[in-house]
Structures are given as structure tokens and as C-alpha cells.
Amino acid sequence: MKKLVLYVLMISSSFVFAQSTPRVTAKVDTTSIRIGEQFELKIEVNDTTNVIIPKLDKLVGLEIVEDDKIDTIKSRLLKRYVLTGFDSGAYYIPQQQIFIRNQAFLTDSILINVATVPIDTTKQKMFPIKSIQEEPYVFDDFKPYLIWVILGLLLIGLLLYFILKKKKIEEQEEIIPLLPPYEEALEKLKVLDHKLLWQNNKIKQYYSELTEIIREYIEKELKVPALEITSDELINYIKDFKDAETLDLSKETFEKLKGLLQEADLVKFAKSKPLSHEIEEDRKDAEDILNSMKPKPVIEEEDDELE
Structure with a gap:
């Protein structure tokens, strides 16, 4: 009887200890994507007191598409990211350092395979490489030149105005004969x-x-x-x-x-x-x-x- 009670106490204390020990996890919904596809990364912390989840960094070959706010679910914290990759290859999501009550905890690193999209040349017709296309002109492209054109027209207008005015004055002036x-x-x-x-x-x-x-x-x-x-x-x-x-x-x-x-x-x-x-x-x-x-x-x- 004493042994049974002792055994139950040991199991209970182990369970309580496990519940009180901080734990962080990082998981993805897939480890293999094609170029341009997106996948989800979740970082979970089984604690909500004095927890700091730094910004996801040290990514090589992968890019962040979405960076959601931290959610609180019961007694857990959840941080969600949406990532993608545009170059084929195998890339690691490195270990992330999470701080819980001033103590650092590390997540596991995760390997992500980014594969190219296979092209069936028997069904898909190949086209020659197109030349570089220039962007269409917009109004802002002509704005500096337009200002100079307007200033030039104003200057020409002023010159014509003064020339015509002077000519008109000269025509209106009476020819005064020389007096003795x-x-x-x-x-x-x-x-x-x-x-x-x-x-x-x-x-x-x-x-x-x-x-x-x-x-x-x-x-x-x-x-x-x-x-x-x-x-x-x-x-x-x-x-x-x-x-x-x-x-x-x-x-x-x-x-x-x-x-x-x-x-x-x-x-x-x-x-x-x-x-x-x-x-x-x-x-x-x-x-x-x-x-x-x-x-x-x-x-x-x-x-x-x-x-």
C-alpha cells in the first residue's frame, strides 16, 4: 500500500513538473515546396508570462510573406509566419532564440526543400526569349521638360509683347518737324x-x-x-x-x-x-x-x- 501511494506521488510530481517547465516548438506545414509556393511556420510557447519572441532573422534563400501578431491561446503563445522561396535548393530555418522570464530557449532548426517546377516540353510550346520591355511613359516623366517648355513659351510671349508694343508706340508717335x-x-x-x-x-x-x-x-x-x-x-x-x-x-x-x-x-x-x-x-x-x-x-x- 505504501509503495502504491509513493508511486502515485512520483507520477503526480513528474506531471506537475512537466507542466511548469517552459517549452518552445517550431513546426511547418510542409518541408517541400516548389519555387514561389508558400508554407506556414508556427512557433509555440507553453507559457504566457514575460515571454519575448524576437523577429525571425538569419533566413537564407527564404523570404517572409506574412508576419502575424502573437496570439494567446489558453496558456500558450502562438507566432505565425508565411514564408516562400524563389531559388531552388535546400535551406534551413535556423534555430530561433525565445526568452521566457529572462531565460533563453532554442527552437529546432527546420530544413526546407525548394524545387523547380518541371516543364513538359511535349505539351508546352517553347517560345523564344523576349527582349527587355521598357516601361510605358507617364506624365511625371515629362514634367521637368514641360516646365522648361512653359517657361520658354512665356519668355517668347513677353518678347513678342514688348516688340509689338514698342512698334505700336513708334507708329503712334507723331513725326515732329525740326524747328529753327x-x-x-x-x-x-x-x-x-x-x-x-x-x-x-x-x-x-x-x-x-x-x-x-x-x-x-x-x-x-x-x-x-x-x-x-x-x-x-x-x-x-x-x-x-x-x-x-x-x-x-x-x-x-x-x-x-x-x-x-x-x-x-x-x-x-x-x-x-x-x-x-x-x-x-x-x-x-x-x-x-x-x-x-x-x-x-x-x-x-x-x-x-x-x-
Whole structure:
């Protein structure tokens, strides 16, 4: 009787010990596949407490198709993979290290045979090897070129726009006939008046343009470089013309010209600021100078025709 009880206790303790010992297994649904076929790998752990199943690695000749999440089935953990192979040969699924309560356990390695698919050449007609086929073009292939084409068209459009606009302006511009020097000078004086330069405290610019009108007129009428010489040199030129009686200019007009040129030099170089009535007087003197130097009309004497 004692021996029977002892025997039962030993069997019970062995069973409890076996149940409490962690155990890991790895199995596949087939060990032989053809190229491209898929098979299933399952890793089971008979424990659920503090278990770590690392990612399947160190595969050679085999590829993972699916990697499912770990399932808990009662008191077991199940990890499922779907694998395949694309090269014929024999390949091992190496031992996988599973950690249970910080203790490492190894699965068995599994040999997988990947076989080629036999071809029955008596039934299957053989075709020649096809050349490499190029991928069809898509919109993204042309996008970089399309951007440059659009930019080029825009540039051409802008150039045509400005060319046509310039041509239109030129066509609309009236051809202004050349005026005689005296009339041209009077027109420039009117334009100068409308600018209101000295009224806006631009006195230096005003005197520069005023004397330039007088100098340009003298240069065209007397054929002297009035725009390029100094005021003193210009006065000497005018004095020589007057002394030689080639220019009919009164002493009063000569003094006005001399005073206007000297006043302009003071404004431009000595920063002089004449008063309003002085500026208006200089403007009047400028017109008087032009009137006094205006060419006299040529009167042609008609000879009586001899009968």
C-alpha cells in the first residue's frame, strides 16, 4: 500500500513538473515546396508570462510573406509566419532564440526543400526569349521638360509683347518737324516754365537748364562750341563777334547775357540762392537775349524785268 501511494506521488510530481517547465516548438506545414509556393511556420510557447519572441532573422534563400501578431491561446503563445522561396535548393530555418522570464530557449532548426517546377516540353510550346520591355511613359516623366517648355513659351510671349508694343508706340508717335533754333529755344523755355523747378526749390537744376537753352541756341546760330566752353570763354566769343560787327547785339543785351551766365555759375558752383524776383528777372532776360539774337529776315530785292 505504501509503495502504491509513493508511486502515485512520483507520477503526480513528474506531471506537475512537466507542466511548469517552459517549452518552445517550431513546426511547418510542409518541408517541400516548389519555387514561389508558400508554407506556414508556427512557433509555440507553453507559457504566457514575460515571454519575448524576437523577429525571425538569419533566413537564407527564404523570404517572409506574412508576419502575424502573437496570439494567446489558453496558456500558450502562438507566432505565425508565411514564408516562400524563389531559388531552388535546400535551406534551413535556423534555430530561433525565445526568452521566457529572462531565460533563453532554442527552437529546432527546420530544413526546407525548394524545387523547380518541371516543364513538359511535349505539351508546352517553347517560345523564344523576349527582349527587355521598357516601361510605358507617364506624365511625371515629362514634367521637368514641360516646365522648361512653359517657361520658354512665356519668355517668347513677353518678347513678342514688348516688340509689338514698342512698334505700336513708334507708329503712334507723331513725326515732329525740326524747328529753327530760335523757335526751338522758345519752346524749351515754355517747357522749363511748366516744370516749376525753382518753385520746388530746385534752383540749381533750373539755372542749368536755362543757360543750356541759351548756350545751345548760340551754338547753333553762331557755330561756336557754346555747350563745351566756360562762361568767360563764351562771353569772349560774343564780344569778338560784336567787335567785328558780325553780330548786331546791343550793349544792354550783352550785359544781360554776361550777368545771366555769371549768376548761373554762382548758383551751380557757389551754392548761391537768388530771390524769387531775381529768378523771374533772369527768366525774362533769357527771352530778351533770344529775341535780340534772333536772325533778321532776309529781304530779297526783286529787279525790275527789262522789257
